[in-house]
Structure formats: structure tokens, C-alpha cells
Amino acid sequence: MENSGVVMAGYVPEYFFAFLEELDEHPWLFSALASILVGLSGILPLLIIPIDKTASFKDGAGAATLRILLSFAVGGLLGDVFLHLLPEAWQHDLANTKEGEHVSMKCGLWCLFGMLVFIIVEKLFAAAEAEDEEDEAKPNGPIKQIEIEEIEKLLIAERKSRGKANGEGICVGNGTVSAQQLYSTCVFNNNTKGEVACCSAVSNSNGVVKCKGSNRWMGRCLLREAREKALQVSKEKSEKKDVAGYLNLMANSIDNFTHGLAVGGSFLVGFRVGLLTTFAILVHEIPHEVGDFAILLKSGFSRWEAAKAQLATASAGLIGAMTAVMFSGARNAIEAKTSWIAPFTAGGFLHIALVTVLPDLLREDDKWESAKHLAALLAGISVMAFMTVYFG
Template structure:
């Protein structure tokens, strides 16, 4: 008598490295925001360096918006370009609403954290999608995003300090945005398609960054640039 026994092949172990790689990569990118807390915690006691970092932050946000986020948004949207415009306006007005109606002097910092959380979500989606293709593609994507993100996070740290956060509060806030990136990576690996989500995430982030740079930060920097030295730093 022959027993017909069928065995079900479980492919979870083969998928495990992808999940681990995506989680590690997105965590690494998110935790890049902790580096400025280690080396620049006393930056407010150095006025020249502090003004330089604020100017650097504004330039980084504008460069990130116009040279990376918006071109990528328009390349993905196809004929639906009005969606990009709506996303930009949505991000801009949501951050403006937070700053206007927040009863805390840290309102601009909260809008910055919101925009950064959405940006980290997009990074997590990219890393998760890359690791779903192969480990090699995932590692390359993580390295590229990490190299781009480190200078961006330095500027973010300066903006949080300017809005009234202490170094410890800024570190905790940056850690929170890192968790959003991990969620994005998990979402990318578990979802069938993330393209429609990215079409809204990218322009929303662009709108938030524009508000932070041009509305929250730049006026204060220009107002404090009284000497020739300050003007040179701002222009840089």
C-alpha cells in the first residue's frame, strides 16, 4: 500500500534576506539623522557655524525639491501632471496649517518632521522595492540614498534647533522619522503596487520642503544677515 503524501514547499526562508535587508537599509538611512546629534549638539554656541548650517539647510531643501523630487514626480506622473501640482499645494498648506495653528513655538519644527517623515517613507518604499528585485540592487539603492541623506539630515538638525528643539528632543524626533522609513520598506515588500502611493508622496514632500525653506527659514536668515560676513554665509 502506497501512501501519497504531498509536501508543500515553503519559500519564506528565501524571502527572509530581502525582508532583513530592507529593514536594515531603511533603518540605516533613517538613523543617519542621528549623526548630527552626536557631532553638532553644541552648534548653537557657535553662531557662525550655526548660521552656516541654517543656510545650508535651506539650500539643501531647495536643491532636493527642484533637482530631485519634482523631476522624479513629473517623470512618473505621465499625463496626469495636475496631480503633482495638487500634491505640492497639499504639502505646502498642511505644513503651513501646522505652523499657523500650533500653540507651541516649535510649530515649524513639527512641519519639518512631517515633511521628513513623508520623505523617509518614500526612501523606505524605494529601498523595499529594490530589495524585492535583488540584494545587490537593494544595497546599491541604500548606499545612494544614504550618501544623499547625510547632508540633508545635518540641515534638518539645524532647522529643528532653530524652531526651539533641544539637542535631545531633536535626536528623539529624528529617531521617530527613521521608524517611518522602516514602515515604508515593509509596505513596499508586502504591497503589490506602490506606484500610485508614490505619485502623492513625492509632490507632498516637495510642498512641505518649499514651505519649510521659503516660509519658515529663509526670512529669519535674511533678517539676521546684517554684516557682510553674514551675507556671504547666506549666499553660500
């Protein structure tokens, strides 16, 4: 072995070894760069997921492809929990367990606690969403919309009655029309979107719409405002994100923090060890990120929103790496204080996989699609098993 080292030294310039030693002097720099590189893997699915950016995720081919990716995500999460996170947590606790203590008890409790926290968070989100929907359903709710068909009837009536002695348009008799429900939904005053003459001629008094003059196309104003309101309501509903996406981002942030700790700690040992650790984490994360991306798409995120969210969670990895470097003198203490993170994250991943994602997949009636879902799930487990065995 020594002879081979001498031979190696004969072929490799001495400044190369000096260069490697110099790299070992800057662990904080390479820890930061490696964490950023691992974080960038979060946008890789944007390039490789075979879903067109204009595809609908509710029906059609886009939805079928998304369900297959979600099945892969479930398999990847289960594989990550049972083949990586929990074994790693048990191994760490086994090395630090005193005689008479139960290793599985400690990890199991943290895993259950992680599941419980995610259940509580999802419940809170669900309660808030239910309250919003209840407000929208109230007669005087903030986004209660007028049926456009109703306004179109008023528009027709207005055009028929224009020029008659009893008033202009739908303003009849004493210049009032009982339209409290219409007014509570439409916004007439301070309109800057055109047809100002129409809208400025309308005011509200005791819940009744008044027309302040003749030759006013009040029906047109009502119709336009109703359409704008309906479009706004539709946009708000389409932009709502499911809680599953936020839960997944929370779990990923915690997981990325532990990856950052590992990267920072490895570069403290040496540059070459840091490179190997970064490569192992990167290879392990790529299939994981594909599954995470699919979960975000299912939760209502657009492709670009999902990519930005993934990059945001990557900042937790950078924080973890800097934490490991800054407290390098207390490395054992950091490991002891963060040993709960792996089983806690495992509990969160279990909740996302089995409670949030899997139930939707189980509703599939088509046998061929169900078979593809099962195959994708097994593929997710297999990929994580392969990564753990060869790059663990």
C-alpha cells in the same frame, strides 16, 4: 561577455553565488536592516555639527554657526525639491500619463496642496501659542509671577517689624494682610519643600492671606515661593519648541516613508540592487540630515532631543519598507497610490525653507555674515545636485 563570466566562475567558489541567491530569499530582513541603517544617519549630525553642547543658539559664536547651517539647510531643501523630488514625480507621472493629460498640472497641484497643509498646521500652532500667552498675561493667569523685588521689600519690612506689638512680620493688626495678588501666584498650602512651619501658618480667606500665629517668617516663605515660581515659568518658556521643528519632522516622516518603499522594492528585485539603492539613499540623506538637525536646533530642541526626534521619524522608513515587502504582489498599485507623496513633500519642504527658515536669515545686517549665508545656501544646492547626478 560569456567568456568573462566563465573566467569569473573559475575564480569565485560556487558557494558564493549560492550565498547570493540565498540572500535574495529574505527581502524583508534586509529591507528592515537597510531602513534602520538609513534611519541611523539622522544622528550623524550630532557627531559632526561643530557646535558645543553648552553653546547658546540665541547669540555668540554658536548662533552664528547655526545660521550658517540653516543657510545650508535652505539650499539643501531647495535642491532636494527642484532637483530630486519634483523631477522624480514628473518622471513617474509621465510614464503613466494618458494622452491629453497634463503631467505638470497633477504634480503642481499636489505640491501646492502640501504647502497649503503646512501653512494651515503652522497657523493652528501659532493660534494655540498666542492663546497660551494671553492666558499667562491675565491678572489671575495660571503662571503669573510675583516680582522678586516686591517680595524682597516685604521681607525687609518683616524683619524690621518683628517683635513689635502689632504682630509678627508682615501680619499686622487683626492678623491679615491684603495680599490677594501674592497669594494667587504663590502656593502656600501642602508645602513639602522645607520651611513647613512658615507655609502651614498661612491660609487664604476671601482673597486675603492670614497669619495664624506669631514668630512666623511669612516673608521668607513668600520669597522662596516666588523664586520657585519664577524658575518654573522660565523653564517652561525655555522648553517651548517652535512649530518649524514639528513641521520639519512631519515632512521628514513622509519623505522617509517613500525611502522605505524604495528600499523594500529594491530588495524584492535582488540583494545587490537593494544594496545599491540603500547606498544611494544613504549618501543622499546625510547632507539632508545636517540641515534638518540645524532646523531642529533653531526650533528649541537640544542636541539630544533633535537626535531622538530624527530617530523617531526614521520609523516611518521602516514602515515604508515593510509595506513594500508585504504588498509586493501589488507593487504597481502601491506606486500608483503613493505617487502623490513626492510632490506633497516637496510643497512642505518649500514652505519650511522659504517661509519658516529663510526670513530669519534675511534679517542679518552684517555683510560678511550675509555672504557666508549665501555661500552656505549655494553649497547646499550644489551638494544635492551632485548627489542627484551621481547617486540619483
